[in-house]
Amino acid sequence: MSNSKDAVNILIQLVLGGIAILITQYILPGVVVESFVTAIVVAALIAILNLTVKPLLILLTIPITVFTLGLFLLVINALLIMLAAEIVPGFSVGGFWWALLFGLILGLINSLLGVSLGENRR
Structure with a gap:
């Protein structure tokens, strides 16, 4: 029963x-x-x-992440988004700054969708 519930939750997360x-x-x-x-x-x-x-990149960039008080994590997110744009046909990002903004806005919208739908994150 739990496996089917987990599968449904994963599908819901993908659609959201x-x-x-x-x-x-x-x-x-x-x-x-x-x-x-x-x-x-x-x-x-x-x-x-x-x-x-991402965990590997975070591990490799601990010094710069600490030095920038965690702001370097935004750079890591932007780089992962740019990598996704290279891999997925039909998805493109116009450069690093667009990827950075995309990551910020995507995170905000994901948070709003999760809160508005009463998402339970345990």
Whole structure:
């Protein structure tokens, strides 16, 4: 029973991530997402990168992250978004600054969607 509930939660998170990506695309002219399916693929890839690559990057950049009081994590997020744009056809980001803004706005929209839908994060 728990496995099916987990699968449904993952699907809901992917759909919400796709919606957040589409909303962010409409806000930022430097970001292009061709379709909702592309947005869901981007959401899944960003989640996978955040689980696999991001911890390694954080570990390798501890000194600069500490020196910048954590602001370097925004750079890491932007780099992961740019990597996702290179991998996923139909998703493009117009450069580093667009990727940085995309990450900031995407995080804000994801938070708002999670709160408005009563998401339980335990």
